[in-house]
Amino acid sequence: MALDHRIQLGQYGAPLHRIAHVSDTHFLGGRRPLYGAVDTDGHLARALEQLERSGRRPEAIVITGDLADLGEPEAYERLRSQLEPVADRMGSRIIWVMGNHDEREPYSSILFGEEPSADPQDRVYDLDGLRIISLDSTVPGYHHGEVTDQQLDWLQEVLAFPAAHGTLLALHHPPLPSPVETMAILELQEQERLAEVLEGSDVRAILAGHLHYATHGTFAGIPVSVAAATCYTIDTSGPPDALLGVDGGQSITLVDVYPHAVVHSVVPVTSAPQVTGFDGAVLERLAAMTPHERREAFSHKASTFTLLDVEGGSRES
């Protein structure tokens, strides 16, 4: 199903599915600032505002864990009440994923309206042919990650039948190494067991969080995309033996699923001033041209096409 009414100017049509990938909101009860300094609610609000203004209407917002910093019920309630109206307006469903800072009992009862449960919180969603699996990689009482034998058996059964448009696996702990050495202590354990289950399956991408910086890699031949946190981020330019958490650099990720590709685009959460660009009127003029005219107008280095539209006359890249 094509989601966007979009003018096709290149070789790709509209994506079959568009997902917003958000991670690590770390809300505290009573809207207490995280580490006494971070406005977790304000940063998420800014991220959602940018997502909504993009007009892209994602089918789902996947939020890959560490929803509440201390598992406090009021933090989950506040997160729901902040996220749900935005999701409703965009027509998106919310796909929650457990993180090591979360607690299964309030997670299951407050976010799903179920009896409080201490069991792994694994769920499967079907978005018009795209399957999303929310896999609970948490270990009660600890911050490192683990997927139990029972969960792996369950995952294997789910993946035994491919989905029409393939599967995205969402879990908190990414099966990737990190340049931030201390994060290795908190990584997903025994990753080779998960790799065995995923090999040969229809999993097209793995969405994760936990690291608090955006990163990408591959696992068992499958692309892995880690969304940075919306609360605070880890500065990967810190000394290798240090852990530098900073109130800046937050981002979310747009995931576009095409028939033969899954594309992850990082969206910085920022109020930085715009210095160049143009609006939709320019796109409409380009769309009205022939492909040759369009190339001459927008690709030719000597073209002055956008000069009329850009304050100060600087050429869009």
Ligand SMILES: [Fe+2]
């Ligand atoms: Fe986190």
Ligand SMILES: [Fe+2]
């Ligand atoms: Fe985490």
